[in-house]
Amino acid sequence: xxxxxxxxxxxxxxxxxxxxxxxxxxxxxxxxxxxxxxxxxxxxxxxxxxxxxxxxxxxxxxxxxxxxxxxxxxxxxxxxxxxxxxxxxxxxxxxxxxxxxxxxxxxxxxxxxxxxxxxxxxxxxxxxxxxxxxxxxxxxxxxxxxxxxxxxxxxxxxxxxxxxxxxxxxxxxxxxxxxxxxxxxxxxxxxxxxxxxxxxxxxxxxxxxxxxxxxxxxxxxxxxxxxxxxxxxxxxxxxxxxxxxxxxxxxxxxxxxxxxxxxxxxxxxxxxxxxxxxxxxxxxxxxxxxxxxxxxxxxxxxxxxxxxxxxxxxxxxxxxxxxxxxxxxxxxxxxxxxxxxxxxxxxxxxxxxxxxxxxxxxxxxxxxxxxxxxxxxxxxxxxxxxxxxxxxxxxxxxxxxxxxxx
Amino acid sequence: xxxxxxxxxxxxxxxxxxxxxxxxxxxxxxxxxxxxxxxxxxxxxxxxxxxxxxxxxxxxxxxxxxxxxxxxxxxxxxxxxxxxxxxxxxxxxxxxxxxxxxxxxxxxxxxxxxxxxxxxxxxxxxxxxxxxxxxxxxxxxxxxxxxxxxxxxxxxxxxxxxxxxxxxxxxxxxxxxxxxxxxxxxxxxxxxxxxxxxxxxxxxxxxxxxxxxxxxxxxxxxxxxxxxxxxxxxxxxxxxxxxxxxxxxxxxxxxxxxxxxxxxxxxxxxxxxxxxxxxxxxxxxxxx
Numbered sequence: 001x002x003x004x005x006x007x008x009x010x011x012x013x014x015x016x017x018x019x020x021x022x023x024x025x026x027x028x029x030x031x032x033x034x035x036x037x038x039x040x041x042x043x044x045x046x047x048x049x050x051x052x053x054x055x056x057x058x059x060x061x062x063x064x065x066x067x068x069x070x071x072x073x074x075x076x077x078x079x080x081x082x083x084x085x086x087x088x089x090x091x092x093x094x095x096x097x098x099x100x101x102x103x104x105x106x107x108x109x110x111x112x113x114x115x116x117x118x119x120x121x122x123x124x125x126x127x128x129x130x131x132x133x134x135x136x137x138x139x140x141x142x143x144x145x146x147x148x149x150x151x152x153x154x155x156x157x158x159x160x161x162x163x164x165x166x167x168x169x170x171x172x173x174x175x176x177x178x179x180x181x182x183x184x185x186x187x188x189x190x191x192x193x194x195x196x197x198x199x200x201x202x203x204x205x206x207x208x209x210x211x212x213x214x215x216x217x218x219x220x221x222x223x224x225x226x227x228x229x230x231x232x233x234x235x236x237x238x239x240x241x242x243x244x245x246x247x248x249x250x251x252x253x254x255x256x257x258x259x260x261x262x263x264x265x266x267x268x269x270x271x272x273x274x275x276x277x278x279x280x281x282x283x284x285x286x287x288x289x290x291x292x293x294x295x296x297x298x299x300x301x302x303x304x305x306x307x308x309x310x311x312x313x314x315x316x317x318x319x320x321x322x323x324x325x326x327x328x329x330x331x332x333x334x335x336x337x338x339x340x341x342x343x344x345x346x347x348x349x350x351x352x353x354x355x356x357x358x359x360x361x362x363x364x365x366x367x368x369x370x371x372x373x374x375x376x377x378x379x380x381x382x383x384x385x386x387x388x389x390x391x392x393x394x395x396x397x398x399x400x401x402x403x404x405x406x
Numbered sequence: 407x408x409x410x411x412x413x414x415x416x417x418x419x420x421x422x423x424x425x426x427x428x429x430x431x432x433x434x435x436x437x438x439x440x441x442x443x444x445x446x447x448x449x450x451x452x453x454x455x456x457x458x459x460x461x462x463x464x465x466x467x468x469x470x471x472x473x474x475x476x477x478x479x480x481x482x483x484x485x486x487x488x489x490x491x492x493x494x495x496x497x498x499x500x501x502x503x504x505x506x507x508x509x510x511x512x513x514x515x516x517x518x519x520x521x522x523x524x525x526x527x528x529x530x531x532x533x534x535x536x537x538x539x540x541x542x543x544x545x546x547x548x549x550x551x552x553x554x555x556x557x558x559x560x561x562x563x564x565x566x567x568x569x570x571x572x573x574x575x576x577x578x579x580x581x582x583x584x585x586x587x588x589x590x591x592x593x594x595x596x597x598x599x600x601x602x603x604x605x606x607x608x609x610x611x612x613x614x615x616x617x618x619x620x621x622x623x624x625x626x627x628x629x630x631x632x633x634x635x636x637x638x639x640x641x642x643x644x645x646x647x648x649x650x651x652x653x654x655x656x657x658x659x660x661x662x663x664x665x666x667x668x669x670x671x672x673x674x675x676x677x678x679x680x681x682x683x684x685x686x687x688x689x690x691x692x693x694x
Contacts, residue, residue, distance in 0.1 A: 045522045198662055203623050205614045208419060208541060209658040212412045215538050229523040232615030236525060241541040242532025264527045
């Protein structure tokens with residue numbers, strides 16, 4: 001046989017095809033879970049513990065015999081806190097690795113970078129982070145708290161401990177803007193009055209004039225959905241000015257990345273927050289979770305809100321696979337929409353079939369000695385913000401992130 | 407009345423922090439004409455040096471005022487010997503080299519301290535002015551800035567070393583002809599500039615949450631202040647920091663912090679359009 005180009009191409013293609021065969025057979029022996037997170041770069045304080053949590057969950061699932069008789073294999077990519085890498089690795093996960101499910105994304109920007117890729121390739125996508133709410137897409141399941149869930153719980157409690165006049169300091173991007181609107185709404189609903197709202201770009205680190213301005217207005221309570229390292233300065237400068245014992249503080253973000261462990265007790269004590277999880281949550285489920293984490297990683301200091309969300313996301317997915325009895329996407333979605341719920345470290349998590357968001361427990365907490373002391377647990381809060389705009393049971397083809405009008 | 411005092415203090419504080427942020431750069435860029443894009447990272451390292459020293463049990467004032475400037479000064483010395491020394495007079499090359507250095511320092515700090523926020527609390531309690539509570543640390547910053555200006559002024563004007571340094575910056579060939587080594591003078595001056603940056607980073611550290619990328623927040627303001635200040639070191643620093651600090655605070659109090667920052671930048675653009683040589687290119691000419 002003479003070797004011309006056509007023959008060469010034909011035979012090598014056949015060879016390549018043959019070479020891929022055993023791999024394809026092997027691939028069917030495991031279930032592939034794609035994980036896409038910033039485990040290095042400026043968001044690694046969020047991403048690393050999330051990655052650890054996902055692996056912990058998968059180890060646990062495999063130890064219990066895997067899913068549908070198969071082991072779960074993690075295919076993880078580090079997006080290095082670079083939004084451009086999300087689209088690239090998102091494509092790689094769906095086209096090359098052909099994973100069965102994708103968990104991950106941290107910032108809203110990263111979620112939006114891969115959401116459509118997942119939708120087009122019909123790969124179920126789990127976004128397990130607290131965020132601004134409003135995403136309506138049948139292919140995605142969201143496991144974090146939304147502003148209304150948090151704010152609905154936090155505002156009445158904080159106002160009850162302080163008074164009716166509220167001043168809001170928020171980060172100047174969509175999360176902060178939307179959360180500030182929800183705070184205003186719930187302040188009004190609870191018979192209070194918002195006496196001032198200020199927005200800060202993420203790199204503002206000097207709050208001296210703001211602190212003076214707040215005192216001119218004289219509110220009873222300051223609520224601060226501030227984000228990131230520079231904004232942490234506010235809590236520090238507030239305490240340094242001696243304001244902490246005069247006007248109480250509440251926040252919807254402080255502590256998500258374990259920021260409260262950076263503030264000294266004098267700076268942090270008494271700040272009111274509301275989340276799905278706290279390390280100080282004294283339940284058998286959480287204690288067992290912390291022990292498992294410590295056994296795997298040495299100590300449990302790194303656990304934070306969104307790490308637990310990620311763990312619960314993987315566990316919810318596993319439960320749905322067991323219930324569906326197959327890896328088919330539509331069967332999985334049907335199982336998820338059947339009112340599925342699991343018991344995670346942070347309490348019971350139920351999937352809301354209408355919005356694919358989570359119905360979960362919100363704990364009102366106060367910072368105490370670099371921990372978050374649980375004051376009150378509000379069980380099974382609905383994601384009322386997203387529910388107001390999204391109904392996937394009547395409109396399953398919806399594919400928008402709504403800006404919720406209040 | 408109380409509010410007036412509070413606003414006045416906040417203005418003084420804004421001016422003082424601009425002076426602090428820019429002093430090191432004024433020496434390195436204003437005097438030596440080295441565009442040090444790693445200036446912010448020098449400040450960041452000053453902050454980390456302070457936090458590390460405090461965590462090791464040192465007194466916070468010793469850490470801020472002695473340890474951090476010396477530590478960052480020594481790093482500056484190393485940088486000058488290894489990199490900058492070969493690039494004097496080549497503006498664009500120094501820019502590129504120092505930008506690379508800034509990335510290196512961010513990377514090193516991330517490796518050592520991790521990419522998380524750290525910090526220490528302020529050592530001075532807040533106190534009351536009438537009905538207002540105010541950050542007592544503001545006064546410390548104001549005092550440090552004043553002492554720093556007086557110190558640099560005295561050093562340059564009243565000591566022989568200052569005279570030699572100024573001479574070498576103006577005509578290094580003449581200084582060399584008179585028997586002084588410009589190489590060593592440059593080295594010492596760069597050390598002082600770096601130490602001033604380290605001091606600024608250290609003194610501002612208790613007010614902020616420090617991350618390895620913190621330097622980026624300072625660099626623009628520092629360059630704007632130094633360039634708008636013009637050729638005179640002290641007079642330029644003082645006048646432009648005063649101008650920008652007051653504009654920033656007036657708009658911050660009148661409108662919002664964001665508008666305050668915008669006003670500062672707009673003022674800088676207008677100022678440089680009207681006075682391309684900086685404030686001291688037109689006023690206080692020939693002053694130090």
